[in-house]
Amino acid sequence: MSSFGYIFSRLLKKARGSAIAGSVIHRTSKIESGSTIVRSNFDRHSFCGYDCTFIDCDVGAFCSIAGGVVAGGARHPMEYVSTSPVFLAHRDSVTTKFSRHPYRWTTRTTIGHDVWIGERCLIKAGVTIGHGAVVGMGSVVTKDVPPYAIVAGNPARLIRMRFQPHVIEALLKMEWWNLHDEELRRLAPHFPDPERMLRQEGLL
Numbered sequence: 001m002s003s004f005g006y007i008f009s010r011l012l013k014k015a016r017g018s019a020i021a022g023s024v025i026h027r028t029s030k031i032e033s034g035s036t037i038v039r040s041n042f043d044r045h046s047f048c049g050y051d052c053t054f055i056d057c058d059v060g061a062f063c064s065i066a067g068g069v070v071a072g073g074a075r076h077p078m079e080y081v082s083t084s085p086v087f088l089a090h091r092d093s094v095t096t097k098f099s100r101h102p103y104r105w106t107t108r109t110t111i112g113h114d115v116w117i118g119e120r121c122l123i124k125a126g127v128t129i130g131h132g133a134v135v136g137m138g139s140v141v142t143k144d145v146p147p148y149a150i151v152a153g154n155p156a157r158l159i160r161m162r163f164q165p166h167v168i169e170a171l172l173k174m175e176w177w178n179l180h181d182e183e184l185r186r187l188a189p190h191f192p193d194p195e196r197m198l199r200q201e202g203l204l
């Protein structure tokens with residue numbers, strides 16, 4: 001394809017926009033087009049790729065979310081006679097209501113700070129993904145993920161930890177994601193070497 005064709009296609013893709021409702025997206029964060037964000041929050045310096053769906057989620061700062069990720073969403077009443085929303089009280093896309101039973105059909109999903117979620121992952125509603133965790137592409141996350149764990153697969157299982165326990169402990173204590181941008185600029189040159197950065201800051 002010519003570079004003109006490429007740029008034109010990219011522009012068309014971006015022109016779709018994103019559907020955001022009842023959500024707070026920090027001004028330094030970015031939601032790519034085709035994504036639907038409902039009742040969810042994105043903290044600073046995070047990005048959400050194309051064609052994602054986040055419903056009732058709290059996403060931390062410095063998160064990298066690839067395209068096609070789905071997190072949160074409704075739970076239907078499996079314990080009722082029917083799972084259909086035509087028997088439930090809340091507003092939805094069905095046209096008929098036979099009854100209006102009150103039902104708490106969403107629960108919040110928490111994604112910590114500095115989490116990387118690979119392409120096309122599914123994150124079950126109610127799950128907590130710890131700070132610094134990585135979720136491999138195409139994973140189905142059904143359980144909580146500990147901080148700094150790398151998980152992958154369906155269901156997602158631990159591949160390994162990103163760092164040794166003493167480094168993880170120090171990073172969690174440091175909470176670098178809460179530092180001001182200026183302070184982060186000072187520290188950023190040392191980010192390729194976590195142990196050195198932590199030693200320099202007196203945390204190891």
Ligand SMILES: CC(C)(COP(=O)(O)OP(=O)(O)OC[C@H]1O[C@@H](n2cnc3c(N)ncnc32)[C@H](O)[C@@H]1OP(=O)(O)O)[C@@H](O)C(=O)NCCC(=O)NCCS
Nearest residue numbers: 065066117118119134135136137138139150151152153159
């Ligand atoms: C999870 C990930 C980060 C691990 O990368 P890595 O450290 O290079 O891992 P390796 O390739 O050494 O794999 C380690 C093991 O995990 C398995 N594995 C890796 N990624 C996996 C995945 N997504 N699903 C299932 N298993 C996976 C490998 O098969 C391997 O298993 P083995 O030990 O039985 O052989 C990487 O595989 C991944 O999924 N990256 C996301 C890429 C992406 O979506 N990018 C989008 C742009 S932001």
